[in-house]
Amino acid sequence: MVAADRESGSRWQILDRAAGGLPLDLALYAGSTVFAAVTALVSTLPPHRGWGTVAAVGYLVAALVVIGQLLVRRRHPDSPVTGTAARWAVTAGTFTVVALVPVGLQSAQRAAGRTDRAQEEVLVIEESGRRLVEDGTPYLARDAIAALPADERLLGYTPYQPGMALFGLPRAAHDAWWTDARVWFAVATLLLLALAVRTLRRIDPPHGITPHRNRLLLRAVQMATVLPVCALTLATGGDDLPVLALCLLALALAATDRPGLAGVAVGVAGALKLLALPIALVLIFWGATRRVGLRVAVGALGLPVLALLPVLLVDRAALTENVLRFPLGQGLVTSPAQSPFPGFLIADALPAGRAVAATLLVAAGLAIAVRLVCRPPRTAAASALFCGYGLLAAIALMPSTRFGYLLYPLALLAWAAAVSTTPVSRDVGADRRESVDLRT
Template sequence: MTFGTIGRIATDLRPRLLDAAFYALCAVFAAVTALTSTLLPHRAWGQVVWIGYTAGAVLVLLIARWRVIPLLFAATALLPLLIESIQRAAGRTDRAQEEVLVVERMGDRLVHTGTPYLSHDAIAALPEPDRLMGYAPYQPGMAVFGLPRAAFGEAWWTDARVWFAVATVFCLLWTLRLLAFSTRAIPLAQSVAVLPLCTLTLATGGDDLPVLALCLLALALSASDRFLAAGVAVGLAGALKLFALPVALVLLVLALSTRRRPAWFAATALGIPLLALLPALLVDADAYLENAVRFPGGHGLVTSPAQSPLPGYLIASALPAGRTVALALLLLAGAVIALQLLRNPPRSSGRAAAYIAAGLTAAIMLTPATRFGYLLYPVAFLAFWWSQHKTREPVPA
């Protein structure tokens, strides 16, 4: 055996060992979740998937790295999702996070009232323990995932998570196809299809995954100079959640800096969310403001449960006028990133992804009401940057 052959074997083995270590850590996380989580859907997830992660740590040493990822996604996201949705349809009330019920109720309200939102007075009329579930802090498009249950009743396949998964898989496969399933795209696939932040979220809640997958698709389409299609993708994401708005703004700067149909991009990226919002505003504009603006901003009838101990929450709860201080720091961070964005605009989708990751990380860290789970967004955008950061930036036409 020559030194060259040994070197090639070592070069191929190194990423496999790193993957094996990553999957083993995921297995440990799943086992700890199964034993210690106070959230029953999370505990049920951990009880199922630690075996899959452990098997993945072994399999990646034996078969191609790309082949392990779909197997792990099936074992750690789709399988527990299927189990929990079947158990829920059979009567278990502890097999879905609250956001699943909220989205399904949005779909039901949309069918029966023309808007997915309850008004301030309607929420106030609910018994106090039920008021939190009366809020729907999403954009109107999220109600689409609740329509199957509204139309066909309770069944495992009408669970909103099933349709979150369908949309996520479709967009992720399209994204990876645009990136030619290259080796450099493996961390991106792992960040959405293997990382527990994402697999746990998809199996137990799931509403963030279609938003993330659409945003990644928009980045991949922009990397292929398909800015009109990118605008449609990020516009659809914005019709689901406002988390997509920073993505749309950064991609608009990219379209402007590279002269790639910025007007068409803006028309779709910003127009689609506005069109989705219009019916809700026409039916009851104040109900939308109560659900999507006042409640997330801390001015609803009840307090948002999104209170992970990140810096913004700690500052808001520990200091005099802490909420004001946290919001001031958030605005300062946003201004710094915006200034850098204007002074040194991105010239590639990879650079755009880096800006998006920085902005969302600042927002998640400094917002007074936030969750650890939202970190799945910057992690995935950093993985996209990694898949692109050696690509030559285009020269403006």
């Protein structure tokens, strides 16, 4: 994994060295413009179309700005307009337009009476917050779900950990645009990513972050924010973004030798969504290679268990129905997550396809587990790579999954380069120019 760490950093270095990373920026924003425009025109989901209409403009403007930066760079290679600081500014502006503005618009339109300006998960989480206040548990029991009209039973399920209901508490207290769960998802995501970036900026003492790491960190942040799968998810549903940000923060804390805090960060993520638990296990094994596995495990496993205890005492059957039976396809209704990945296609097209897909998924899981036990990751970067590739394999082979889940492996794989502490060769001239950028 150390070799993989070094190789990952080298690949990203080569890509970002070309014209200061601007060609990759242009490819990102131009491709995102097309994605958003197509979404606005052909998506069958009204919240997605609403996002695409706004985001296409934001991405197009960003692409035009990058074209201008490239033209300036041809005449004035040392211009701060083309440096990393300027690229950070473009990224921040783009994220504001393609994610934060749609969150505000759709929340306001929904508060004004539009019923097609939020995905089902927003309604589910807000309702779970109300139930948490009134009943002491965010979950409905199976008989209560069965008593709902047939077309409402899907919304009766809450397939999240109890901590996710906290994002629904503002709506339970007051009905306004700013109590929309997506607003609080966005606030949490921004704060957590800012903390993760601040943490990684301390890896290179005593003179602060190096220009090389600054470029890698910028690219990693782009993959967690302005990438369409992330911006679209935040604007229309949003629950995955705080979970992702917590996992990225945990890896940043691991890279800066703070295993206890890394365990706490990934443990909070696990208290929101089960998808964070594989990342928690990888970090525990990383900690074991440094003889701090128990310190990681206390937060990584203790916090999700602690979050479960109160609702377990209130209604154990309801917890089991929502968190275990429904995701495993044993609920009263089936999950609508049917993105055309290999696992779904196998389950849908072959005789006994679900069994075949499940077997492939279990086999992949066992292979990953054996690799984790026999060759655990020894660095935060190797852990990020392990998590990224492992989740990518799981998402591809799951019989029921969503396209949006790809935001996890894509962001984790990009994050691996940013948290790497392996020295790599640098473009000295480019670094000198970027040093000026950082000082300004």
